[in-house]
Amino acid sequence: MLVSHIISNRMRAVDLIRKKRDSGEHSREEIDFLVAGYTRGDIPDYQMAAWLMAVWIRGLGPAETAALTEAMLHSGEVVDHSYLPMKKVDKHSTGGVGDKTSLVLAPVVAAGGLAVPMISGRGLGHTGGTLDKLEAIPGFNTSLTLADFRRVLNECGMGLIGQTAEIAPADRKIYALRDATSTVENIGLICASIMSKKLAEGIDALVLDVKTGSGAFMSREEDAVRLAEVMVDTARRTGKKAVALLTDMGQPLGRMAGHSNEVIESIDILRGKGPADLCELSVELSAWMFYLGERTKSVEEGRRLAEEMILSGKALDRFRQCIRLQGGNERVIDDPSLLPMAKSQAHVTSAKSGFITSTRCRDFGVALAVLGGGREKKEDRIDPGVGLEFHKRVGDKVEAGEKLVTIQYNSEAKLAEAKNLVAAAFEIGNVAASAPPLIKRIIGG
Ligand code: URA
DSSP states (O other), rough: HHHHHHHHOOOOOOHHHHHHHTTOOHHHHHHHHHHHHHHHHHEEEEEEHHHHHHHHHHOOOOOHHHHHHHHHTTTTTOOOOSSSOBBBEEEEOOSSSSOOHHHHHHHHHHTTBBBBBEEEEOOOBBBBOOHHTTTTTHHHHOOOHHHHHHHHHHHHHHEEEETTSOOOHHHHHHHHHHHHHTTTOOHHHHHHHHHHHHHOOOOOOOOOOOEEEETTTSOOHHHHHHHHHHHHHHHHTTOOOOEEEEEEEEOOOEESOOOOOOOOHHHHTTTTTHHHHHHHHHHHHHHHHHHTTSSSSSHHHHHHHHHHHHTHHHHHHHHHHHHHHTTOGGGTOOOOSSOOSEEEEEEEEOOEEEEEEOHHHHHHHHHHHIIISSSSSSTTTTTTTTTEEEEETOOOOEOOOEEEEEESSSSSHHHHHHHHHHHHHHEEEOOOOOOOSSSEEEEOO
């Protein structure tokens, strides 16, 4: 308190804006001053906005990014899970279409003996969010108090909730300002925003799934690599173990997109069924969580443990228990018809014969949002029953008239636009293309 009082007497926001404008490097104290002052309301929006734009143009170095992350992290509560005897680990994905691995790996890793205190987000733009997917399950409560979150974690080793008011309040305020001032797309700012929330979970280790390709926020591989490197470096500077998997989002993950659909597909994987790509990535991310959480001596051993948790049914039991503890109807596991479903179906078929060479994956996410499965404004309600089922993947042969995608919809008025987006998102050529590798690189492994 005394220190921050002395610092604030010496520092002025206007000088720090000038320093960054002129490509200077901030000290930790300067960043603490800006974050604490803005969160308290002492620094006005116009000065913070000017500083964010200076950062957007000039960038943040690694030490500045770590300092910003820590300042935002300590603007709120860091959840204390010391009552849990095991290591606490989590995964964060930068988001994509059909990315439902959290629903699979949380029960796998909890069943394997680590704790997964997952605080997740909602869908953003064309990408889906874990919270929205879970809320497709009737009764599932993602707004637990921290006391209830701890009780659930204590009983089943996993818990899945949304950000609370106590967690990283500086990010909430700064993110809203970035959104309104076109300063979102900066690697240092993105890193601090994501990592401050994840580190507030009170975890020992974090596995990052950084997506690249046409359905990712960072579509260019070099940008995704840079973000992954900065996030791993920042986590380590704050004393956490971290690794990033750079994974392909040039086409949807799995065969299903949409909220009820993705719950069903996750349950399939937990039964040892389901599509190979989703299974591979879920197992790989779980394996790294086991390894970083010191549950296994190697990633290979982590893979075996993840597979064992699935094949023995222990992971599915853990998911069932978590659904029950968070107020959801656990019978959805045995009877998916209890999930909200769309009333009608339509098919998008191929206009010509050939091979799928690539997809504009983002447009599948946009089509889903058009159908009601995404938000235009923060307060929009999601329709969990609408969805897309993909019948073809990159590399597949397709005949003219063959089904590419089944659209599950509720509103006839929205169908035509969604159909056009989906149909135009497939690139079909005459020469067979091989599917890109799903896991492109491990960063910091
Ligand atoms: N997600 C976040 O939480 N923050 C960002 O800055 C970008 C994506």
